[in-house]
Amino acid sequence: MTQDPLLTGLAALAAEPPEGLLDRIAARWVRVPGPIGELAVAYTDQGVAYVHAGEGFTEAYRERFGRPLMPAARPPAGLLPALRTGRLGALRLDLRGMSDFQREVLEVVRTIPRGEVRPYAYIASRIGRPTAVRAVGTALGRNPVPLLIPCHRVTRSDGVVGEYVFGAAAKERLLLAEGVDLDRVRTLAGERVFYLASDTTGVVCFPTCHNARRITPAHRHGFRSVAQARDAGYRPCRTCRPASQAGA
DNA sequence: CGCATGGCCCTTA
DNA sequence: TTAAGGGCCATGC
Known part of the structure; x- marks a missing residue:
């Protein structure tokens, strides 16, 4: 009907988007097995953007991100190992759209090793906002x-596991599966012990820090606060950094 | 020591 | 624009 180059150009666009454009606008998604059952995972060319458990994935995704979704043939490289090992490896994440505050929180949480937990208040201190618990x-x-x-590795200061996106029960199962001795954490908390120190190294740690777990019982000392441990001559562990603030 | 309570700060409706 | 409330915390009986 017309040979208008603009129209033919547009028609070509509609039929076949240029390589890469679609991936900038839309996300792909796959279903994969996870440690607490099947997951739906969405990812873009920037990395993994969304992990969802249970029903209603596409609805939840659209409500939250408002972008088109397309099924993918296979999961992005590195996703399955990351879910299996609890370590990201080279897997990239797409955290666009998050607030600065949220990104800072997530960056700290990301560094908590498998098998260990840290309090919410610790995360707040680490980003320099100690009262934003x-x-x-x-x-x-x-x-x-x-x-x-x-985020399942962030627990309450009083030793209670606390809430979780996928439910508190799932949080507890995940932590146990990662080797966190929750019974011990709770026992210590009952005694008002939230930090453990070694009188051979002179270091005080969070109880689940891998350094704390190796302290011989005879040399182990429990403390209620880092301040009390300091007064007793201990210095904070450089690995788990108890009571450390941003920069400190 | 278990529970209640005020405090805090970011996000959402 | 504002107000309400949440995956909490430290106190004070």
Whole structure:
């Protein structure tokens, strides 16, 4: 009907988007096995953007991101190992659209090793906002990539496991599967012990820090606060950095 | 020591 | 624009 080059150009666009364009706009998604059952995972050319458990994945994705979704043939490289080992490896994440606060929280949480836990208040201190403790909880409740950014490893200061996007029961199962001795954490908490120190190294740790777990019982000392441990002559562990603030 | 309570700060409706 | 409330925490009986 017309030979208008603009129209033919547009028609070509509609029929066959240029390579890469679609991936910038849309996300792909796959179903994969995870440690707590089947997961739906969405990813873009930037990396994994969303991890969802249970029903209603596409609805939840669209409500939250409002972008088109296309099924993918296979999971992105590195996703399955990351879910299996609890370590990201080279897997990239797409965290665009998060607030600065949320990104800072997630960056710290990301560094908590498998098999260990840290309190919400610790995350708040690490990002330099020691009183924004509840806001940290809110941010983790909105973690778009649970399991990959291990928000299940953030627990309450009083030794209680606390809430979780996929439910408190799932959080507890995950931690046990990763080797966290929750019974011991709870026993210590009952004695008001939230830090463990070694009188051979002079270092004080969070109880689940791998350094704390190797302390011989005879040389182990429990403390209620880092301040008390300091007064007793201990210095904070450089690995788990108890009571450390941003920069400190 | 278990529970209640005020405090805090970011996000959402 | 504002107000309400949440994956919490430290106190005070």
